[in-house]
Amino acid sequence: MADQSLFYNNLVDTADHHADLRASVGKLVGKYGRKYFQDVVTNGTQPDELWAELGSAGFLGVHIPEAYGGSGGGLAELNIVIEECAAQGCPMLSLVIASICAPIIAAYGSTELKDKWLPGIATGKLKMAFAITEPDAGSNTHNVTTSARKVDGGWSIHGAKYWTSGIDESDAVMVVAKDPEMETGNGRSALSLFVMPADAPGISYTRIDAAVKTPERQFSVFFDDVRLPEEALVGERGVGLRQLFVGLNPERVSAAAINNGISRFAIAQAARYANERSVWETPIGAHQGVAHPLAESYIGVQSARLLAARAAQLFDQGEDAGEAANMAKFLAAETSLKALDQAIQVHGGNGLSHEYGLADLWFIARLHKTAPVSREMILNYIAQHGLGLPKSY
Known part of the structure; x- marks a missing residue:
């Protein structure tokens, strides 16, 4: 497993409890790792053991009110959980879905719906x-x-x-x-x-x-x-459209979190390989042709992580997070594809081997360039609402 300590930094985790949460999730998911997740996908099964442990530890309910069995946190905490799972080689779309449904029910659901669904979602015993x-x-x-x-x-x-x-x-x-x-x-x-x-x-x-x-x-x-x-x-x-955005902005941030985690995994794997792989008695990481593209990818990924954290913060503060959430999702998708491609390239032919855990991440990273909202619709939104340009669609 790649050394993730390179990425534990105060740029993103501005609160002590966020750093503790990241370390705890990383330790738990790291016990399973990329090979476990690859085997689950290959066998057509589900990561039930991992899901159950995440639920028991309280990580699936970090964004759910304490009154309904959650930890009482918000999107900032869920962003960390989703990113860290992906950074350990386990990108979980089910967590993105939970980021939509649970906030909508918490905000608008009847007492009966809240009582019936939120505690089970928080523990992982129920899925929606x-x-x-x-x-x-x-x-x-x-x-x-x-x-x-x-x-x-x-x-x-x-x-x-x-x-x-x-x-x-x-x-x-x-x-x-x-x-x-x-x-x-x-x-x-x-x-x-x-x-x-x-x-x-x-x-x-x-x-x-x-x-x-x-x-x-x-x-x-x-x-x-x-x-x-x-x-x-x-x-x-x-009035469901209005209610939807309590879930759709978190969905964008959560999609960004998966891609940012994939980026971290890919760059860490590439950095380790570039340190260990020697050609003509020199580690390939000593060559600028290898080092500089990785460094540039790292800068892009850290920028995407900061934007996702800011979007989550705005949402949790009850402010308009639409622009930040859309930009976070856009940037995370773009930078993750670049980081993943560069990591594959650093590995040479090995980059296409499932043993190194990179090539089979490609389509989930690529997914978020199209969904949950396409890059073109995000650009339409930013042009109209961020720049004040005429509506173009």
Whole structure:
């Protein structure tokens, strides 16, 4: 395992408890490491032992209120947990999903929903998937066609979702649906959020054959008159889009955390290899052609980590974190691909061997250049809201 001490610094962890949290998570996940995670993915199983230990240690619930079994922290703490898991070679998309669902339920859910789901999410004994993406909606959430209609005793859900992660391993799924009765005709959809049991009658799903090498599998999900009780509604009817951003900004920061962790893992592996690998009696790391690209990658990654930490801080303070969260996700995706590519190059042919744990990280790192929001939509957002330029889409 690469020496991660190079990356424990006060630039990112400005609070003592953050440094302690990072060290504790790193020690726990480091017992498992990259080979363990590779084996889980190869065998088509789940990292159940690791997940259970993270839950028992309180790391899965760092962002959940203490009243519901969590540690009472925020996105800053969750950012550390997710990044550190990835830095130890275990990038976990399930943690990103938890960053969406738990904050939405904590902020808008009824007492019954909070009591039912938050303690289990905090311990890792319950999992919740998230279903928003549709084949024909793209980045425009107003175009979703999955609908929720009022019926006697509750709701009827019809429609389909795409690229829903981990629903096969989840107890429930949070579904974003259009509420036709609440439509105002202004071009902006009235959305509502629902917590649906993953085994509810009328729900089915088919696996997407994807290149991403993670334990969480991807699915197309179909809803055929799925009946839900009144209490399945999260928060207020028809204002789901507003409620979503309590989860979507954390999702962007959490995606950045995975990529920043992958970057740390890759650069640390490359630095160790460059120190140990000698050609003509000289470590290859002594050559500027190897050292300088790694140093430049390190600078980029540290910048991305700082931006992610700042976005998390703004969110936890109740300030507008939209710009920072989007920029953090953008920069983390860009820098991680550069760092990973350079680390593979330093290893030469070995960089393509699964033994060194780098090549099979490529597609999960590449994923976050496209999702959960594409780099093009982020640039649109920054141009319009950061620079005051006309809307370009």
